Amino acid sequence: MPQGVKSPNLSAPKPFQCSPAKRLRRFLQAYWLRPENALWMALRSEVLSPYDLQHPSIDLACGDGVFSFLHCGGEFDPAFDVFTCVDRLDRMRDEHSDIFDCDGDQYRPTIQARPPDTIDVGTDLKTNLLTKARRLDLYDRLVRHDNNQVLPFDADSFQTVYCNAAYWVENIDGFLTEIGRITRPGGRIILQVKLDSMARYTLEAHRHLLGDRFLSIIGRGRIETWPTLADRRTWERRFTDAGLDVQTATPFVTRTHAHLWDVGLRPIAPLLVRMANALTPSTRADIKRDWVDLLTSLLEPLCKPTLDLFDQPDEPAEIQYVLRPR
Numbered sequence: 001m002p003q004g005v006k007s008p009n010l011s012a013p014k015p016f017q018c019s020p021a022k023r024l025r026r027f028l029q030a031y032w033l034r035p036e037n038a039l040w041m042a043l044r045s046e047v048l049s050p051y052d053l054q055h056p057s058i059d060l061a062c063g064d065g066v067f068s069f070l071h072c073g074g075e076f077d078p079a080f081d082v083f084t085c086v087d088r089l090d091r092m093r094d095e096h097s098d099i100f101d102c103d104g105d106q107y108r109p110t111i112q113a114r115p116p117d118t119i120d121v122g123t124d125l126k127t128n129l130l131t132k133a134r135r136l137d138l139y140d141r142l143v144r145h146d147n148n149q150v151l152p153f154d155a156d157s158f159q160t161v162y163c164n165a166a167y168w169v170e171n172i173d174g175f176l177t178e179i180g181r182i183t184r185p186g187g188r189i190i191l192q193v194k195l196d197s198m199a200r201y202t203l204e205a206h207r208h209l210l211g212d213r214f215l216s217i218i219g220r221g222r223i224e225t226w227p228t229l230a231d232r233r234t235w236e237r238r239f240t241d242a243g244l245d246v247q248t249a250t251p252f253v254t255r256t257h258a259h260l261w262d263v264g265l266r267p268i269a270p271l272l273v274r275m276a277n278a279l280t281p282s283t284r285a286d287i288k289r290d291w292v293d294l295l296t297s298l299l300e301p302l303c304k305p306t307l308d309l310f311d312q313p314d315e316p317a318e319i320q321y322v323l324r325p326r
């Protein structure tokens with residue numbers, strides 16, 4: 001290493017570690033009314049946990065930052081969860097509305113413990129989500145940015161680039177090339193990407209038995225709104241074309257997890273949120289505590305990245321790729 005250049009390893013804190021059950025409980029506490037999302041996020045966090053987010057680091061499409069806050073070891077007061085500040089509950093089902101994309105001025109997440117380290121930059125398309133993320137004091141800088149456009153950062157700016165939302169980007173080849181450009185030589189890119197197998201891990205094949213109304217309530221059309229789902233081979237070809245070498249590929253959401261998520265509590269989530277938010281704070285806290293205890297016990301056996309209850313192997317629904325610019 002040239003003299004005077006500090007190894008990123010010397011200053012990097014260890015990634016936050018905890019047991020899978022504790023990790024699941026942390027995500028359930030924040031996302032209790034969507035336990036299937038909490039399970040997915042706990043799996044994401046689990047496979048991400050061996051990697052420290054060496055500085056300078058960026059979280060592309062960070063949303064409200066709650067995933068990364070919890071992943072990095074932050075803790076909220078039990079009274080806080082992401083459902084305390086939502087909007088457009090009435091439009092959630094029919095218009096796939098993002099209930100978390102609300103005016104963050106009233107948003108006051110009560111933080112019990114900050115993560116031991118910060119992330120240098122977070123970006124997202126939605127201003128409201130960035131306003132919420134700002135309240136976490138996790139990101140040193142937040143930038144509104146559409147990932148279909150050229151990234152507003154110099155070449156070789158980041159040692160760690162993380163993104164779990166590449167499936168939203170229409171210009172995926174341009175986005176991957178841009179990620180390679182902003183990553184330092186020897187830096188690490190961690191992408192958690194969804195596969196098009198998700199389109200099969202639904203009840204669509206049983207439409208003749210279940211009917212149109214059933215599938216519409218469950219949420220048909222969600223998956224079709226993600227422009228860049230692809231199979232494993234296509235993702236890896238995209239990486240090669242963008243000048244990125246695959247270091248590791250870790251499948252971590254199986255067909256079983258994807259089927260659970262496909263049904264989940266999504267259809268009744270707007271009603272659950274309304275009901276929970278109409279309770280007195282102490283009743284809400286009581287019910288939430290028992291709910292989180294129950295769901296932790298119920299989902300813990302499923303919270304394993306490779307768990308699949310089907311007999312024959314099939315494609316995963318999400319893979320974590322660790323990549324390096326060539």
Ligand SMILES: C[S@@+](CC[C@H](N)C(=O)[O-])C[C@H]1O[C@@H](n2cnc3c(N)ncnc32)[C@H](O)[C@@H]1O
Pocket residue numbers: 060061062063064065066067068123124125126129145146147148164165168169170
């Ligand atoms: C499922 S959320 C994930 C957010 C966050 N990474 C997390 O784990 O909670 C997907 C995020 O992608 C953002 N997004 C969607 N399209 C985008 C685009 N074209 N450019 C930047 N962000 C985008 C959304 O605003 C949303 O915050």
